[in-house]
Amino acid sequence: xxxxxxxxxxxxxxxxxxxxxxxxxxxxxxxxxxxxxxxxxxxxxxxxxxxxxxxxxxxxxxxxxxxxxxxxxxxxxxxxxxxxxxxxxxxxxxxxxxxxxxxxxxxxxxxxxxxxxxxxxxxxxxxxxxxxxxxxxxxxxxxxxxxxxxxxxxxxxxxxxxxxxxxxxxxxxxxxxxxxxxxxxxxxxxxxxxxxxxxxx
Numbered sequence: 001x002x003x004x005x006x007x008x009x010x011x012x013x014x015x016x017x018x019x020x021x022x023x024x025x026x027x028x029x030x031x032x033x034x035x036x037x038x039x040x041x042x043x044x045x046x047x048x049x050x051x052x053x054x055x056x057x058x059x060x061x062x063x064x065x066x067x068x069x070x071x072x073x074x075x076x077x078x079x080x081x082x083x084x085x086x087x088x089x090x091x092x093x094x095x096x097x098x099x100x101x102x103x104x105x106x107x108x109x110x111x112x113x114x115x116x117x118x119x120x121x122x123x124x125x126x127x128x129x130x131x132x133x134x135x136x137x138x139x140x141x142x143x144x145x146x147x148x149x150x151x152x153x154x155x156x157x158x159x160x161x162x163x164x165x166x167x168x169x170x171x172x173x174x175x176x177x178x179x180x181x182x183x184x185x186x187x188x189x190x191x192x193x194x195x196x197x198x199x200x201x
Contacts, residue, residue, distance in 0.1 A: 004039045009104040010134050012037045014186035014193075016110060017119050018070050020056055021063035024118035028061070029054050030072060030081070032120065033182035034091075034106065036098075041194035043187070050094045051183045053081035054123070070180045084123055091124070095132055105134040111165045111189050113139045140192045144168055147196075168192050 003011060014035040021027030033051040036044040043049075055078055056062065067074055082090075095106070110116050117137075121129045144160045151158050160171055165185060169176040174191045178184020 007107055009101050010107040011098050011100060011104070012041075012107045012109055012138075014109045014190040015106075015113075015116060015120070016182040016185040016189065017116050018072070018180065018182050019066060019119055020058075020061060021066055022115075024115075025122050026061060027063065027066075027119075028056055028058060029084070029119050029123050030056060030070075030077060031182040032087070032123070033186045034094075035183065035186035035190065037109065037190055041190055041197065043190070047097050049183060049186070050091055052087050052090065053077060054084050054087050055081040057084070088124055088128065092128065092132070105132050107134045108137040109139075109189060109193055110137065111140045111168075111185065111192075113137045138193060140165070140168060140189055140196065143193070143196050165189065165192075 003009075014033075014037060016033050017029045018031040019027050019029055031051075031053050033049055035049045035051075036047045038044050056074070062074075108117070117133070120133070124132075141163050144163045148158045148160055148163075160168060165188060166176055166179055168174075169188050169192060172192060172195050174188060174195065176184070176188045178187070
């Protein structure tokens with residue numbers, strides 16, 4: 001099946017952003033990915049991911065440590081990226097591929113969605129964001145914290161000493177190819193969430 005029945009027509013997508021720093025509405029997105037998932041939390045084959053690079057507009061605000069972590073070559077990035085307005089238009093065109101019914105949206109699956117969603121809201125603007133992104137999200141960081149709380153309550157060893165994405169992947173023996181790229185992180189987020197869902201059934 002292309003989607004989960006209980007989503008009632010909304011489309012589940014793993015979502016990730018790479019940014020010029022950690023402060024929303026100050027730092028900028030340099031890469032954003034929406035990865036469509038099917039009812040088995042696998043990547044949909046019929047619709048390509050929305051994976052684009054956004055040109056940095058405020059070089060003076062860059063935290064260069066962020067580029068060291070993502071291994072992005074800033075000057076090459078500026079040459080191959082697009083402005084945020086063009087990317088926003090392409091995003092709205094891409095969403096039409098789902099043929100969503102009226103008032104149906106993207107259901108986010110992310111790692112630390114509280115962080116990502118603020119950057120996406122800044123990029124798309126409140127109106128477009130509210131039109132296309134559902135407020136009910138899934139979050140692998142939140143699930144890992146819940147599992148730690150549950151283990152602590154039952155006096156068991158904590159399953160996750162850390163809650164960042166690479167650590168979760170390592171603890172679950174999930175390969176993390178393309179770490180700190182938006183597409184690579186979307187893929188591993190979906191795999192981690194699938195593993196969580198399977199372990200709780």
